[in-house]
Amino acid sequence: MQRSVITFSKNIFLPLTHVCANKCGYCCFRTEITNECVMSPSAITNTIKRGASIGVTEALFTFGERPGKVKGFSGILKENTGYNDILDYCYDMCIRSIECGILPHTNAGILTYEEMERLKEVNASMGLMLETTADIKAHEKSPGKKPAVRIEMLENAGKLRIPFTTGILLGIGETMNDREDSLRVIRDIHKRYGHIQEVIIQNFTPKPGTPMEGNEVISFHEMSDMIRLGREILPDDIAVQIPPNLADARKLIHFGVNDLGGVSPLTIDYVNPEHPWPEIEELKSVVGNDFGLKERLCIYPQYIKKGWYSPTLKDLIIKLQEKILE
Numbered sequence: 001m002q003r004s005v006i007t008f009s010k011n012i013f014l015p016l017t018h019v020c021a022n023k024c025g026y027c028c029f030r031t032e033i034t035n036e037c038v039m040s041p042s043a044i045t046n047t048i049k050r051g052a053s054i055g056v057t058e059a060l061f062t063f064g065e066r067p068g069k070v071k072g073f074s075g076i077l078k079e080n081t082g083y084n085d086i087l088d089y090c091y092d093m094c095i096r097s098i099e100c101g102i103l104p105h106t107n108a109g110i111l112t113y114e115e116m117e118r119l120k121e122v123n124a125s126m127g128l129m130l131e132t133t134a135d136i137k138a139h140e141k142s143p144g145k146k147p148a149v150r151i152e153m154l155e156n157a158g159k160l161r162i163p164f165t166t167g168i169l170l171g172i173g174e175t176m177n178d179r180e181d182s183l184r185v186i187r188d189i190h191k192r193y194g195h196i197q198e199v200i201i202q203n204f205t206p207k208p209g210t211p212m213e214g215n216e217v218i219s220f221h222e223m224s225d226m227i228r229l230g231r232e233i234l235p236d237d238i239a240v241q242i243p244p245n246l247a248d249a250r251k252l253i254h255f256g257v258n259d260l261g262g263v264s265p266l267t268i269d270y271v272n273p274e275h276p277w278p279e280i281e282e283l284k285s286v287v288g289n290d291f292g293l294k295e296r297l298c299i300y301p302q303y304i305k306k307g308w309y310s311p312t313l314k315d316l317i318i319k320l321q322e323k324i325l326e
Contacts, residue, residue, distance in 0.1 A: 004258065004290070004291050004292070005258070005291065005292045005293070005294045006253060006257065006258055006259065006260060006287045006291045006292070006293055006294070007239065007258065007259045007260070007293075007294050007295070007296040008259065008260040008261065008262070008263050008283060008293070008294075008295060008296065009057065009058045009261065009262045009263070009295070009296055009297065009298050010055060010056050010057055010058065010262075010263065010264070010265065010280065010295060011051075011056060011057070011058035011059065011060050011105075011262035011263065011264050011298070012047055012048065012050075012051040012056050012058070012059055012060065012102070012264055012266050012267050013060050013062070013262075013264055013267040013268065013269065013270055014039065014044055014047060014048075014059055014060060014061050014062070014093070014267075015029075015039060015062055015063060015270045016038065016039050016044075016061060016062070016063040016086060016089060016090060016093070017037055017038045017039065017063045017064055017067050017073070017077070017086065018030060018031040018037060018063070018064055018270075019031060019032075019033060019037050019038075019063075019064045019067040019070050019073050020063075020064025020065050020066075020067060020070070020109075021064070021065050021066040021067065021069040021070055021143070021144065022064070022065050022109075022139075022141070022142035022143065022144050022145060023141035023142060024138055024139060024141075024142050024145065025137065025138035025139075025140075025141075025172075025210065025211040025212045026138055026172055026204055026206070026207060026210055026211075026212040026215075027207070027210060028207035028208075028209065028210055028271075028273070029064070029270060029271045030064055033070060033071070033072045033073055033076060034076075035076065035079075035080075037073070037076055038076055038077055038080045038081060040080055040081065041081055041093070041096075044093050044096065045096060045100075047266070047267065048096060048097050048100045048102060049100055050266060051102055051266055051267075052100045052101050052102055054265055054266065056102055056264075056265070056266065057102060057103055057295075057297055057298070057320050057323075057324065058102065058103055058104075058105050058124075058262055058297065058298040059094075059097040059102045059103065059104050059105065060105050060106075060107065060262055060298075061090055061093065061094060061097075061104055061105070061106045061107070061108070062106070062107045062108065062270075062271075063086060063090070063108055063109075064109070065108070065109025065110055065144045066109065066110070066144065067086055068085065068086060077089065086108075087108070087111075087115060087118075087119070090106060090108065090119070091118065091119065091121075091122055094106065094119070094122035094123060095122055098122060098312065098313065098316055101316065101319075101320075103124040103125075103297060103298050103299065103313065103316060103317065103320065104122055104123045104124065105123060105124060105125045105126065105127065105165075105262075105298040106119055106123050106126050106127075107126065107127040107128060107129075107165075109128065109144050110128070110144045110149055110150065110153055111153060112156075113156045113159070113160070116153075116156060116157060116160055116162060117160055120160055120162050120310060121310045121312055122310070122312060122313070123162075123313075124163070124297065124298050124299040124309055124313055124317060125162065125163040125164065125165065125197065125298045125299045125303075126157060126162050126163075126164060126165070127164060127165035127166065128150060128153055128154065128157075128164075128165075128166055129150075129166060129167045129168075129169060129200065129202075130147075130150050130151070130154065130166050130167065130168060130182055130185070130186060131145065131150070131167075131168060131169040131172070131182075132147070132168060132169065132172065132174040132178055132179070132182050133147045133151070133178060133181045133182045133185055134147070134173070134174045134175070134178035134181075134182075135147065136172060136173035136174060137173055138172045138173050138211075138212060151185060151189070154166060154186070154189050154196075155189055155192075155193070157193075157195060158189060158190075158192060158193025158194070158195045158196075159193065161193075161195060161308045162195060162308070163195060163197050163299045163300060163303040163308055163309075164195050164196050164197060165196075165197065165198050165199075165200065165241075166186055166196060166198075166199055166200070167198075167199050167200025167201060167202055167241070168182045168183065168186075168199070168200070168201060168202070168226075169202050169203075169204055170201065170202065170203050170204060170218050170222065170223065170226060171203060171204035171215070171216070171217055171218040172204050172212070179226060179229070180229065180233070183199070183229065183230055183233045183234060184233060186199055186234065186238075187233055187234055187235065187238075190234075190235060190238060191235070194237075195303075195308075196238055197238065197239065197299075197300040197302075197303065198238060198239040198240075198241045198259055198261075198300070199230060199234055199238055199239070199240060199241065200241045200242070200243065200261065201223070201226050201227055201230050201240060201241070201242055202242070202243055202246065202247075203217060203218055203223055203246055203247055204217060204218070205217060205246055205272060205274075205275065207274075220248065220251070220252075223242075223247060223252060224251075224252060224255045227240060227242065227252060227255040227256050227257055228255050228256055230256065231255075231256030237302065239258050239259040239300070240256055240257055240258055240259065241257070241258075241259040241260065241261045242257050242260065242261075243260075243261055243269075243272075244260045244261070244263065244277070244278050244283065244286060245263075245269055245272065245275040245276060245277050245278065246272060246275055249286050249287075250285075250286050250288065253286075253287060253291065254290070259296075260283065260286070262298070263277050263278065263280060263283065264277050265277075265279070265280055295324045296324070297317065297320055297321060297324065299317060301321075304317060304321060
């Protein structure tokens with residue numbers, strides 16, 4: 001009997017800036033303006049080259065949402081990078097990643113249709129966590145976390161045929177009914193456009209110094225129930241993913257998980273810095289004897305087959321796909 005396969009992507013995490021226009025109650029990623037609040041081009045290039053030398057295939061570009069709206073940021077960006085706009089900077093750093101042989105995947109928060117259309121030229125895939133369809137206290141100071149705004153971006157990504165990652169965040173003030181509604185919204189958008197390749201079911205972890213540092217975390221049983229529910233609600237062509245540095249993947253994969261997301265052999269998880277990634281070799285132990293472990297690209301095979309990528313990326317996608325299939 002053939003074993004089920006659990007997939008993962010080997011990546012590097014490149015936080016262009018931690019400055020963010022949102023102020024979520026659970027976030028430790030966001031920082032105030034400083035002279036060092038932007039990752040320099042040289043630091044990005046160095047990380048990309050080091051990643052390429054050890055076989056990394058995905059460069060995860062992320063940054064706080066709409067940092068240009070935060071007073072003083074644009075000046076710091078210009079001084080440290082020569083760019084006036086963070087999206088221009090991201091675009092060119094994606095090109096640098098492609099030139100070094102690594103596929104870019106950008107998660108930049110809310111983007112317009114036109115901004116995503118442009119970034120599609122240099123990204124194999126993109127992402128945005130839906131988090132929840134509920135209006136919750138944790139998001140009251142975060143205009144970019146309004147459910148309707150995030151749903152619109154998911155739909156625009158579908159219209160643009162961008163292979164897309166989204167997900168829900170559990171334990172931030174939502175109810176069980178809210179969680180079900182979030183999964184159904186994702187399912188219905190995918191049925192219309194067919195572009196959602198994976199849904200992350202992520203457990204909230206309290207961060208010291210944040211308004212929600214004392215909040216309780218969800219139980220193992222809640223997490224396992226949500227994985228089962230996700231697998232029940234979502235179509236089979238969407239992977240159900242959990243982060244192996246936040247959840248007990250060794251036990252939870254048995255409830256319907258088939259992907260462990262991006263795992264970095266080089267960089268930390270800057271969103272959850274207190275939770276180190278498992279070593280790549282350790283993932284084999286995590287999945288155990290009941291499952292096979294298989295590396296994938298940040299663009300899933302079905303979208304490669306459909307040709308859902310720009311001409312800029314074609315040769316690199318084919319090259320890397322052949323490499324991981326060796």
